[in-house]
Amino acid sequence: MSAIITASRLIQRRREGRVVAILAAVLLAIVVLSLAVGAYSLSIPDLVRTLLGGGAGNENFIVLKLRLPRVSLAVLAGVAFAVSGALFQTVLRNPLASPDIIGVTGGASAAAVFSMLILGLGGVATSVSAFLGALIVAAAIYVLAWRGGVAGYRFVLIGVGIAFMVQGFVSYLLSRADLRNAQEALVWLVGSVSGARWQDITVVAVFLAVLLPAVAVLSGRMRGLQMGDDAASALGIRVERARLALLVLAVALAAVATAAVGPLAFIAFVSAPIARRVVGTGGLALLPAALVGAIITTGADFVAQHLLPGDLQLPAGIVTGAIGAPYLLWLLATANRNGKGA
Amino acid sequence: MVCPPVPAAAGARRHAQEHELRAVGLSLGYDGATIVDTLDLTIEPGRVTVIVGANASGKSTLLRGIARLLRPEAGEVVLDGTSISSLSSKKVATVVGLLPQQPIAPDGITVSDLVGRGRYPHQGWFRQWSSTDDAIVADALAATDTLALAERRVEELSGGQRQRVWIAMALAQDPDILLLDEPTSFLDVTHQIEVLDLLLELNRERGTTVVMVLHDLNLAARYxxxxxxxxGGKIIAAGVPADTLTTAVVSDAFGLEALIVADPVCGSPMVVPIGRFHGAPAPGTLG
Structure with a gap:
C-alpha cells in the first residue's frame, strides 16, 4: 500500500529533476553564448581553451576581464532576485508580494540615488546605501503591517504604498540634480550588469553562500506556511517567527542583488511563478526558480547587448521590464477569476 | 438503533493513546476583546465532542485556543498535566491535530504530497523522510478512502473528496486528539454525512479523540x-445530547424558539425551529 506513496513521490522528484536538468542546460547555453558572442566572437574550443587559461592576450582580456564578470554577476543576481521573490510570494501567500512590487528594491534605489546625488558618493558606497535602503524600507513595511501578526494582503498593500512614496522621492531627487549626475543615476536605476567588478561578484557570492543554506533549512516551514497560518500552526510551526526569519532572508537577498546590479525589474516577480508552472507539482520549486531567475537575467542581458535592432546597447533592466510588465497585466486579469494567490 | 453508536471494545486497529486535555479558567480574545471567558472544559478521551453555538459565541476561538493557536489571556490549556504553552509546539502537534476551517492547497499539489505534509512535526534535522512516513501516509489515505486519489491534483477533486484529503493530512500527523473547525461547511448534505461518518469511524476504530465545531444542530446531536x-464565550450546557439539547438551551444559546423532537432515525434530539410565520397562528399573520 505504501508503495503507491513511494512511487508517487518518486514520480514528482523525477519530474522536478528533469525540469532542473533542462533549465540548467538552457542556462549553460546562454552563458556560453554570452561568453563567446560579441564584437569579437570566439569558437567554442577557443572559449574553453581561454577559460582554462590558455588564451591569447586579447582573448583573455575580452573573455576573462569583460564577459566573464558580467555573466557571473548576471547569474548570481538572477538567483538572488528569484529566490527572494519566491520567499516573499510563498510566505505572504500573494503573487504580487515581490520585492520589486512592494518597494523593497525601490527603497534600495532611493537610498542609492540619494547617496549619488546628494552625498556625492559612488562605487561601493552606492551599493552599501542601496543595501541599507532595502532593509529600512522592509522594516518599515513590516512594522506598519503588524497587527498582532502579519497578514499577506496588508503587507502587500502597505508595500505598494511605500513603493509609490520612494518612487516619488527618487523623482524629486532626479528633478533637482544637474543633468550629468541625473544621467548616471538613471542608468543605475534601470539596472545593469555591465561594468561588473569582481568585488561585487564576491560580495553577492558570499551572501548567497550564507543565505541559501538558511533558506533550505527553513523550507519545511515554508511548505507549512503555504497551507495557511492555522494549518501551519497546527503542524507545530511557530508562524510569526518562521515568517519573520524567511522575510529577513528574502530582504537580504533582494538587497544584496539590488546593491550589485540596481533594481533589475520584475525578475523577482516572475521567476518563481514561471518555475512553479513548469514543475507543476505545488512544491516550493526553489531550485527551478533560481535557475529561471538566472536564465532571465543572463538572457535579458544578452538580448540587450546583441539582439536589438540598430546596434542599440541597452541595460538589461529594460528587457526584463519588457518581459515582466505583460506578465503583471496577465496576472491581474486572471487573478480575480481564479480567486487565489501563489 | 442508538446514535451515535456505542463505542466498541478495544479492537486491533484501536491504537490512539488516551490523553487528558482540559481548559482551565481559559480566556481567549483578539486585540483586547475577550471572546472566550474563563471557561472550564474537559475533553473526554476516546469520544466525539461536538461544540455548537451561535455565530460569535466563541466556539471556533475555543478550538483554536485548545490547539495552541492562540495564547490565553488568562487560564491555561492542560495536556497530560502540563500547560501546553510550556510545551514545544512540535510536541503538541504530535498529540493534537487541527483541521482549520479553510486550509489552502498550494496550486498543482497532489494528494499524496499534501497528505505527506502532515508528517512535518515528526521530522527534524536528523529525522528525514523515511519508509515509515510513506506507510503512515498510505494508512491515512486508506482510512479516508482516498488511496485511489493519491496521484490526483487536489484542485481536481470534489468538495467532499477534498475534505477527506485534508482529514487524511491531519491523520498523517498521527494525532491522538483531532480537532476540526466546521469540517462540513461548504459541503452539500451528502458529503456532510460522508465526512461525519468518516470521523465517527475513525473515532470508533482507531480510538482517536474527536473534537469538532459544527453548525448543524441536528447533525451535532446525532454524531x-x-x-x-x-x-457569549461561556458554556451554556454540556453533556450527552439527549440531556443537553433542550428548548431552554436552544432559546438561550440561539435566541430561537424551537420544538425538540426525537430524530426518527435513531432517537437523538432534533431541533425543529418555529419561526415567526409557522407557530401558533396570530391574527393578521400568515397561518
Whole structure:
C-alpha cells in the first residue's frame, strides 16, 4: 500500500529533476553564448581553451576581464532576485508580494540615488546605501503591517504604498540634480550588469553562500506556511517567527542583488511563478526558480547587448521590464477569476 | 438503533493513546476583546465532542485556543498535566491535530504530497523522510478512502473528496486528539454525512479523540457523544445530547424558539425551529 506513496513521490522528484536538468542546460547555453558572442566572437574550443587559461592576450582580456564578470554577476543576481521573490510570494501567500512590487528594491534605489546625488558618493558606497535602503524600507513595511501578526494582503498593500512614496522621492531627487549626475543615476536605476567588478561578484557570492543554506533549512516551514497560518500552526510551526526569519532572508537577498546590479525589474516577480508552472507539482520549486531567475537575467542581458535592432546597447533592466510588465497585466486579469494567490 | 453508536471494545486497529486535555479558567480574545471567558472544559478521551453555538459565541476561538493557536489571556490549556504553552509546539502537534476551517492547497499539489505534509512535526534535522512516513501516509489515505486519489491534483477533486484529503493530512500527523473547525461547511448534505461518518469511524476504530465545531444542530446531536453548547464565550450546557439539547438551551444559546423532537432515525434530539410565520397562528399573520 505504501508503495503507491513511494512511487508517487518518486514520480514528482523525477519530474522536478528533469525540469532542473533542462533549465540548467538552457542556462549553460546562454552563458556560453554570452561568453563567446560579441564584437569579437570566439569558437567554442577557443572559449574553453581561454577559460582554462590558455588564451591569447586579447582573448583573455575580452573573455576573462569583460564577459566573464558580467555573466557571473548576471547569474548570481538572477538567483538572488528569484529566490527572494519566491520567499516573499510563498510566505505572504500573494503573487504580487515581490520585492520589486512592494518597494523593497525601490527603497534600495532611493537610498542609492540619494547617496549619488546628494552625498556625492559612488562605487561601493552606492551599493552599501542601496543595501541599507532595502532593509529600512522592509522594516518599515513590516512594522506598519503588524497587527498582532502579519497578514499577506496588508503587507502587500502597505508595500505598494511605500513603493509609490520612494518612487516619488527618487523623482524629486532626479528633478533637482544637474543633468550629468541625473544621467548616471538613471542608468543605475534601470539596472545593469555591465561594468561588473569582481568585488561585487564576491560580495553577492558570499551572501548567497550564507543565505541559501538558511533558506533550505527553513523550507519545511515554508511548505507549512503555504497551507495557511492555522494549518501551519497546527503542524507545530511557530508562524510569526518562521515568517519573520524567511522575510529577513528574502530582504537580504533582494538587497544584496539590488546593491550589485540596481533594481533589475520584475525578475523577482516572475521567476518563481514561471518555475512553479513548469514543475507543476505545488512544491516550493526553489531550485527551478533560481535557475529561471538566472536564465532571465543572463538572457535579458544578452538580448540587450546583441539582439536589438540598430546596434542599440541597452541595460538589461529594460528587457526584463519588457518581459515582466505583460506578465503583471496577465496576472491581474486572471487573478480575480481564479480567486487565489501563489 | 442508538446514535451515535456505542463505542466498541478495544479492537486491533484501536491504537490512539488516551490523553487528558482540559481548559482551565481559559480566556481567549483578539486585540483586547475577550471572546472566550474563563471557561472550564474537559475533553473526554476516546469520544466525539461536538461544540455548537451561535455565530460569535466563541466556539471556533475555543478550538483554536485548545490547539495552541492562540495564547490565553488568562487560564491555561492542560495536556497530560502540563500547560501546553510550556510545551514545544512540535510536541503538541504530535498529540493534537487541527483541521482549520479553510486550509489552502498550494496550486498543482497532489494528494499524496499534501497528505505527506502532515508528517512535518515528526521530522527534524536528523529525522528525514523515511519508509515509515510513506506507510503512515498510505494508512491515512486508506482510512479516508482516498488511496485511489493519491496521484490526483487536489484542485481536481470534489468538495467532499477534498475534505477527506485534508482529514487524511491531519491523520498523517498521527494525532491522538483531532480537532476540526466546521469540517462540513461548504459541503452539500451528502458529503456532510460522508465526512461525519468518516470521523465517527475513525473515532470508533482507531480510538482517536474527536473534537469538532459544527453548525448543524441536528447533525451535532446525532454524531456527538458529548455536546457542548456555547454562548457569549461561556458554556451554556454540556453533556450527552439527549440531556443537553433542550428548548431552554436552544432559546438561550440561539435566541430561537424551537420544538425538540426525537430524530426518527435513531432517537437523538432534533431541533425543529418555529419561526415567526409557522407557530401558533396570530391574527393578521400568515397561518
Amino acid at each position: 456527538a457523544d458529548r455536546l457542548v453548547v456555547m454562548g
